[in-house]
Amino acid sequence: MKALDQVREVMRRDRVFNFMAQGQHPVIKGKVDVSKDIILYLESVSVSFDGFKAINDLDLYINDGELRCIIGPNGAGKTTMMDIITGKTRPDEGSVYFGQTMDLTKMSEYEIASAGIGRKFQKPTIFPEHTVFENLELAMEADKRVWITLFARLTPAQNDRIHEVLQTIMLEQHAELKARHLSHGQKQWLEIGMLLMQNPRVLLVDEPIAGMTHQETEKTAELLTGLAGEHSVVVVEHDMEFVRSIAKTVTVLHEGHVLAEGSMDEVQNNPKVIEVYLGE
Amino acid sequence: MAHKSIFMSMLADDRGGKIFLSLLAIVTIVLPLLNLAVAQDSAFHISTFTITLMGKYLCYALLAIALDLVWGYCGILSLGHAAFFALGGYAMGMYLMRQIGDRGVYGNPELPDFMVFLNWESLPWYWYGFDQFWFAMLMAMLIPGVLAYLFGWLAFRSRVTGVYLSIITQALTYALMLAFFRNEMGFGGNNGLTDFKEILGFSLQQDATRVGLFVITALMLAIGYLVSRFIVTSKLGRVVVAVRDAEDRARFIGYKVESFKLWVFVFSAVLAGIAGALYVPQVGIINPGEFSPLNSIELVVWVAVGGRGLLYGAVLGAILVNFSKTYLTAALPEVWLFALGALFIIVTVFLPKGIVGLLQQMKARKVKEQKNESP
Numbered sequence: 001m002k003a004l005d006q007v008r009e010v011m012r013r014d015r016v017f018n019f020m021a022q023g024q025h026p027v028i029k030g031k032v033d034v035s036k037d038i039i040l041y042l043e044s045v046s047v048s049f050d051g052f053k054a055i056n057d058l059d060l061y062i063n064d065g066e067l068r069c070i071i072g073p074n075g076a077g078k079t080t081m082m083d084i085i086t087g088k089t090r091p092d093e094g095s096v097y098f099g100q101t102m103d104l105t106k107m108s109e110y111e112i113a114s115a116g117i118g119r120k121f122q123k124p125t126i127f128p129e130h131t132v133f134e135n136l137e138l139a140m141e142a143d144k145r146v147w148i149t150l151f152a153r154l155t156p157a158q159n160d161r162i163h164e165v166l167q168t169i170m171l172e173q174h175a176e177l178k179a180r181h182l183s184h185g186q187k188q189w190l191e192i193g194m195l196l197m198q199n200p201r202v203l204l205v206d207e208p209i210a211g212m213t214h215q216e217t218e219k220t221a222e223l224l225t226g227l228a229g230e231h232s233v234v235v236v237e238h239d240m241e242f243v244r245s246i247a248k249t250v251t252v253l254h255e256g257h258v259l260a261e262g263s264m265d266e267v268q269n270n271p272k273v274i275e276v277y278l279g280e
Numbered sequence: 281m282a283h284k285s286i287f288m289s290m291l292a293d294d295r296g297g298k299i300f301l302s303l304l305a306i307v308t309i310v311l312p313l314l315n316l317a318v319a320q321d322s323a324f325h326i327s328t329f330t331i332t333l334m335g336k337y338l339c340y341a342l343l344a345i346a347l348d349l350v351w352g353y354c355g356i357l358s359l360g361h362a363a364f365f366a367l368g369g370y371a372m373g374m375y376l377m378r379q380i381g382d383r384g385v386y387g388n389p390e391l392p393d394f395m396v397f398l399n400w401e402s403l404p405w406y407w408y409g410f411d412q413f414w415f416a417m418l419m420a421m422l423i424p425g426v427l428a429y430l431f432g433w434l435a436f437r438s439r440v441t442g443v444y445l446s447i448i449t450q451a452l453t454y455a456l457m458l459a460f461f462r463n464e465m466g467f468g469g470n471n472g473l474t475d476f477k478e479i480l481g482f483s484l485q486q487d488a489t490r491v492g493l494f495v496i497t498a499l500m501l502a503i504g505y506l507v508s509r510f511i512v513t514s515k516l517g518r519v520v521v522a523v524r525d526a527e528d529r530a531r532f533i534g535y536k537v538e539s540f541k542l543w544v545f546v547f548s549a550v551l552a553g554i555a556g557a558l559y560v561p562q563v564g565i566i567n568p569g570e571f572s573p574l575n576s577i578e579l580v581v582w583v584a585v586g587g588r589g590l591l592y593g594a595v596l597g598a599i600l601v602n603f604s605k606t607y608l609t610a611a612l613p614e615v616w617l618f619a620l621g622a623l624f625i626i627v628t629v630f631l632p633k634g635i636v637g638l639l640q641q642m643k644a645r646k647v648k649e650q651k652n653e654s655p
Contacts, residue, residue, distance in 0.1 A: 088528075110535055113532050121528075121529070127522045129521060129525055137515070138522055138533065139533045146539050146540055149514070
């Protein structure tokens, strides 16, 4: 009987085969299905660490090409959310999709990265013993399999691209400097530059302006808004002034759940948000 | 010509490498001449013993390069690398055993002496093929490679890193040692494989053969150095260092970190296997003692002393430490272990980048001083 059931299961006409089903599609760079205009889905996602619910029934949709700011008090689950999207943490429940087809909960970190989701960490994370140029070279969009990497040579076009990004992040004169000698703000920039080199569809940017001067902050705002449109940008930031200067849509997280969503003004006048931020 | 340009660009900013390769070339030409062409009673004559000793050091240098690739560049501290060296050595030893033929003590044309002694009737299946030189050499690379692949695949996939990985590698070599000590394993047990007669038809007792082995070892060391240099100057080399310094970052820009670690680990094991295969005909014996965890730890000391993260540093360390070992164990045998311990402490505390690191530091200071004086 069991075999018969299995045959019936296979022959069912109301559904596709498992291996054809969602999330099982081969990962092809640049082939994100955004036919519904949404690039990132998080649906009823929950994750807990030792009983503490870091993310609690979170629903979040990021549109293709938008710039979204995510704010929230400490421990609201902002960084955990990024960990889930990039595959560092697996959700206990819920689904996370990149476009219509890619199930991120089933992909590993490097697959997610090469599918087109780039991430900047809260603490600037760069390769300290490599030069600035090499940092960008390593991040560059390329075939990153082992044997191909062994014989990879820099093409003139790639070289130009690196110099272009070096200019954008204003580190051109430090190209040959080891990255560990950079200042904190410059490291932040270098990491953003590495994100640009990856040319991802979605950029997850965790606290980009920490340790930056006022001018650098302005430049960062300019850069991030410039990226939106072609890329989708998700920014987590504490600095309200900065958020106000770049965001069209703001999502407020609180205790791992979306508290409010809307324009900066709407959000700031939302009584629930005021309560969370200012206390009773 | 294209090959030449790659070769030149590889060594372009590798001054230490150029010095090392030049010295190696000089030694490889001069020593055999002084041994074979100079009369024995001349003051310039170099004994075959010295040549073989040098050959041994060069094998160690190749092994040190192998460890430096995984430790210095990839940040994987393997405390069991001598296991791959010993496996390569056993493969060579098996070939040399089969070459003895019926000249053994028991005169059995098929079975090595120890098998006759154990009353074995026939050759175990895993000894088949080892009478062929090419097969044995293939196995000297393949067996360490496959073991490293299996071990690395399991360890890196589960993201075992740091001290835990070091402990498992130590366990690996210890387990192999215990296994090879057993007579039932069919590798000569405690005594290992020895009493070799000839290699490819050349008698191992002859000076010319020993000099030939030395020259081949030097050649393999040069090739091993160049290939390793090619790897560390390639993009893959940069990825590997990136993995060492910021593993997560490397992962999130799209590199499958496990594969890179595995690749380097397997390559390094193959290199260690080659070093072991070159070592055995020169010292004339391979026994389970080569798997001893102490050997792997000593190997780590060589690389630390020379300067990890620099290929010629590893070579320098291996030769220097082993030279002092030869000298001290002869002159003051009871001092050697203390000296080794002291060396390790001194290097860890005062010379984190080894001797080469110290030299670079001194040079940098000198340049700085000159800069300060000139304006």
